[in-house]
Each structure stands twice: as structure tokens, then as C-alpha cells.
Amino acid sequence: MTLNPANDAFRARLEADLPAGTIRTADARYLEEPRGRYFGQPGILAAPACTQDVARILNACNDARVGVVPFGGGTGLVGGQVDPDTPQPLILSLERMNTLRDVYPLENVMVAEAGAILADVQAAAEAHNRLFPLSLGSEGSARIGGNLSTNAGGVHVLRYGTARDLCLGLEVVLPSGEIWNGLSRLRKDNTGYDLRHLMIGAEGTLGVITAAALKLFARPASVGTAVMVVPSPAAALELLAIARDQVGEGVSAFELIHRQGLEFVSEKLPDVRQPMTPLPEWMVLMEFGLAADADGALETVFAQGLDAGLGQDGVIAQSTAQQSAFWHVREAIPIANKMIGSVASHDISLPLSAIAEFIEEARSRLLSMSDIRINCFGHLGDGNLHFNVFPGVGKQRSDYEDVRGQVSRTVHDLVHSYDGSFSAEHGVGRMKVDDLERYGDPTGLAAMRAIKQALDPNGIMNPGAVLRA
Incomplete structure (x- = not known):
């Protein structure tokens, strides 16, 4: 799928449709991953303040066939947050969407926007005498949306599971700009396919997570x-x-x-x-x-x-x-x-x-x-x-x-x-696309490509990550 650059004309279109300050120029911190093996291209940075603005941005990108690279805290280690190949993609950062919307201590649930920093989520849970157990070395800068998009692990997976196991519901903007309101706090909900698990671990290739309902736990005495x-x-x-x-x-x-x-x-x-x-x-x-x-x-x-x-x-x-x-x-x-x-x-x-x-x-x-x-x-x-x-x-x-x-x-x-995995908790990103093709099950890969085609037919979402563009 051929994609178009996010040029000056496209920037002007976005600026006319979005609140002032949403569209910016990406600086160096959005263009390099921590291991220094992948470098993005200078271009437009979109920093929306609400889910509706994310929807407008994705709708415009889909219409213009402009690639979108979702950016969380930038702590990923497999190159999923930078794109060296797509012509001037738009970088989408949810850093302004960092509100902790609600805490329900009796339900052991917190609803957080995707730009919330993991350490802040942990602190908010502690303030209610609860525990959010996801713990990473990068928790001072990693953001919840990125943690879920990569299905982050950390040191407490043994007891509490990965990020996937700590999420009850999601709010997601699809590549078309449509909003999926799946922000459920329910523990039991057998009503068809579980789209939550489809989005978690997809590394921004199927849509953009904008908020999540997170599980909390009693703090060990x-x-x-x-x-x-x-x-x-x-x-x-x-x-x-x-x-x-x-x-x-x-x-x-x-x-x-x-x-x-x-x-x-x-x-x-x-x-x-x-x-x-x-x-x-x-x-x-x-x-x-x-x-x-x-x-x-x-x-x-x-x-x-x-x-x-x-x-x-x-x-x-x-x-x-x-x-x-x-x-x-x-x-x-x-x-x-x-x-x-x-x-x-x-x-x-x-x-x-x-x-x-x-x-x-x-x-x-x-x-x-x-x-x-x-x-x-x-x-x-x-x-x-x-x-x-x-x-x-x-x-x-x-x-x-x-x-x-x-x-x-x-x-x-x-x-x-030994029947192991080449990627336990960091994801595939761009660094391990070849590995996924080499070691992945062919039937499973075919199903993944079919899902990608169904949800993102124009291939705008994080092109080249997980699946070869």
C-alpha cells in the first residue's frame, strides 16, 4: 500500500480542523528509540487533548493515506515507536491525554487515559490503598497506552500477569476515525469477540488506545x-x-x-x-x-x-x-x-x-x-x-x-x-518482523494479516511494525 507524506498542505488541513497547539513539529525525542538502532523522520507531531481529536486526526490520515506512528513514552526496545521508512508519517502522541478519569476502590478498578504515566497510575492506586501491580524499570516515563499496546510485562507477571491481564476494558479509535466505546468495568461479559484482547499487544497497528479500565488489587499487608x-x-x-x-x-x-x-x-x-x-x-x-x-x-x-x-x-x-x-x-x-x-x-x-x-x-x-x-x-x-x-x-x-x-x-x-518465544515482553516492533516471519505459525500469521486488512485496509497504522508493510 503506497502512503503519502504528511506535507505542508496536510499540516494546514489538520491545523484548521483542530484546536491550536495540537499540531507541532516533532523534535529529536520522538525520532529515536532507546537502543539507537532506529531513527524516525522529522515531520508533524500531533498531540491531541481528547478522544474526539484523535478521531479527527485518524480520519484525516486515513482519507489522505498518511501513515500514523503512535508514540507513548518512547521506552520501547524493538523500534515500534519510530518509522524510518514511511514517507513523513504523522507521529501521534497522547501525552496530553493523561487524566485519571475515575477510581472505584470498591470495584478495584481505575479508568485512566492512555497518556497517563505508569508511575502516576501506581501512585493514584496507592492513594486509595490499592495496588496497580504493573512494574517496569521505565515506569517513570512509560505510558499506559504504550504498556497496553505492547502488552508490557515487568517483575510481577508471576503473580499478577502481563498488562493484558490487568485490563478490563478499552476505549479505542480505529483507523477510520470511528470510536469503539469498550471501556467496560465488568469482570464477566460474554458478548461475542473480545476486541480488547485484539488491541492489546497490537503495537498500534490496528488502532489507537485512548483510555483503559485497569484492575486494582489489595495491597499486601x-x-x-x-x-x-x-x-x-x-x-x-x-x-x-x-x-x-x-x-x-x-x-x-x-x-x-x-x-x-x-x-x-x-x-x-x-x-x-x-x-x-x-x-x-x-x-x-x-x-x-x-x-x-x-x-x-x-x-x-x-x-x-x-x-x-x-x-x-x-x-x-x-x-x-x-x-x-x-x-x-x-x-x-x-x-x-x-x-x-x-x-x-x-x-x-x-x-x-x-x-x-x-x-x-x-x-x-x-x-x-x-x-x-x-x-x-x-x-x-x-x-x-x-x-x-x-x-x-x-x-x-x-x-x-x-x-x-x-x-x-x-x-x-x-x-x-525448545518451544519458546523470541519475544517475551518487548513485542515485535520493527526489529523483529523477520523473526516473526521465520518462527511464527503460518496459519496464525495469515489470520493476523487478514485482521490487519479488515481493520486498516489503507495500511496507515504504524506501517512496518509487527507485519511487513
Whole structure:
């Protein structure tokens, strides 16, 4: 489908039909994604203040065959928020649509506009003694619309699920400019196809989410946090099983951390206090949220883990400050990774029983290919690993451009052989379109293309993301 540029004439048309200040010129922050591999084209930025203005914008773009790139907080890691190929697309930011419309504490529901920042949603829930459990390293700038469009995960998926599981209803503007009023607060509503789940995870390729009804939860009365040294990923999985046997769904988070990530933090962020020295080869960071005595439950799990030879040492946080310090180390790992500069990063998921074997086999294959360092960490409880490859000591990532594709192909082929996914929580964007075509089920891909054609026949919505334009 051939698209037209958002030229001066089109800009003038929009400016005449929309409130003053809605149409702007996109500056650099809308034109680059965090990993610096994709760059957008300078052009028009639309920043509407209401759903009706979003509808007017999409209607005009559809009529003129102008591509639209939805932009949330710009924190996505697969290039879904920038378009290097479409002729001068319009960038659509919902940053002005950031109202928290309503909170219903007795229903455990909040209605938020898509431009609301995740941290603000969390704070609003806390003000009503409720919890919105979606938690990401980028929560200070990520926006709810983007979180839903990419089906964001984070550290609490083990207990609460992904963004998809935290949403009851949506308000969406379709490519035609029509508004779907699906902003339901109901927990049960079996009335045909669930369009909510179609839009969540579509990465802005089927429409624009403008508001959402979000699930809230009771805040755990007792939260316990601990780190424990484990001899291997296999031991970490057995420890997770013990924890779940003890507290069931009270396991809020269970993170696997390798020494390489801790060494990167020490190198690049020396002020971050490590939870223990010397740095362990493997450790887990776990959090329990219970009605009472989370620390006591952690002590029981520690004792059972030590008796079974699954743990070697550990620390249970004795204060909220120490809890925050433990999580600060985990949150510092991606920051240090970026400062080091990866050769290739992989956001993968695997069946839990395959994780330990995968890690050993993938390390063996990659280390035989090149002089590299591997930082494996992630959300062990839900099977999501960040298996990232870095230059050897004294080298730069630019030294590996000729092998970067081979590295990712090796990892993803192995993931696929274990019935895993090449994209656990970051989405497909533009970076992984080839991977989706290589590893995706042909029948499923055909169905996705049919849905795209039905809802967006002119191909204006985020062209080139998820499905090849």
C-alpha cells in the first residue's frame, strides 16, 4: 500500500480542523528509540487533548493515506515507536491525554487515559490503598497506552500477569476515525469477540488506545524481600517450587541474576551497593506479598533451600530501605548494560523446565563463536530471560557488527527448538518482523494479516511494525 507524506498542505488541513497547539513539529525525542538502532523522520507531531481529536486526526490520515506512528513514552526496545521508512508519517502522541478519569476502590478498578504515566497510575492506586501491580524499570516515563499496546510485562507477571491481564476494558479509535466505546468495568461479559484482547499487544497497528479500565488489587499487608545465592539456574527453579509450595500466589517476584550483570553494575555504577560480596555466580531476588509475616515465610524457604543444597547464602531485607536497595541493584542492571553497549539483546521466554538446559547450551554455542560476555538475567518465575551478549573485555560493540545477526539467529533458533518465544515482553516492533516471519505459525500469521486488512485496509497504522508493510 503506497502512503503519502504528511506535507505542508496536510499540516494546514489538520491545523484548521483542530484546536491550536495540537499540531507541532516533532523534535529529536520522538525520532529515536532507546537502543539507537532506529531513527524516525522529522515531520508533524500531533498531540491531541481528547478522544474526539484523535478521531479527527485518524480520519484525516486515513482519507489522505498518511501513515500514523503512535508514540507513548518512547521506552520501547524493538523500534515500534519510530518509522524510518514511511514517507513523513504523522507521529501521534497522547501525552496530553493523561487524566485519571475515575477510581472505584470498591470495584478495584481505575479508568485512566492512555497518556497517563505508569508511575502516576501506581501512585493514584496507592492513594486509595490499592495496588496497580504493573512494574517496569521505565515506569517513570512509560505510558499506559504504550504498556497496553505492547502488552508490557515487568517483575510481577508471576503473580499478577502481563498488562493484558490487568485490563478490563478499552476505549479505542480505529483507523477510520470511528470510536469503539469498550471501556467496560465488568469482570464477566460474554458478548461475542473480545476486541480488547485484539488491541492489546497490537503495537498500534490496528488502532489507537485512548483510555483503559485497569484492575486494582489489595495491597499486601506484609512484604518480604530477599536475595539468595544459588549454585545454578536449575537450583533456582527448584527453590521457586519450594517457595510456591509454601506461599502459593504470594510469590510476587522471583528474579534470576548472573554475576556478569553485577560486574557491569560495579564497573559502570560503582555507587550502587551490591547485596553481598564477593559477587556470586548466580543469585535470585525474591519478593513475597502476604497478609502477614512475609519475612517468616522467607526464613522457612531459606531453611528448606539450604537443607536441600539449593542455596548457599542469603540476606532477608530488614527494612523497606534495604528492600529498595535490593531492587535498585536489579533495576541498575539494564542501565549498566546500556552503558557497556550490547552486541545483541534477546528478550526470550521458555518453558520453565527447559531454562537451565537452554542457558548452558546457548552459552556453549555462543562462546565457541566469538570473544564475548553473556549477561543472563530476568523474570525466572514466568520463564522470561534477558539473554544479552556483550563485547569481550577491551572491545566495542562496533567490532561485532559482522556477527551480530548470527548471534541472534543462534539464540532464537535454539529458543524455537525448545518451544519458546523470541519475544517475551518487548513485542515485535520493527526489529523483529523477520523473526516473526521465520518462527511464527503460518496459519496464525495469515489470520493476523487478514485482521490487519479488515481493520486498516489503507495500511496507515504504524506501517512496518509487527507485519511487513
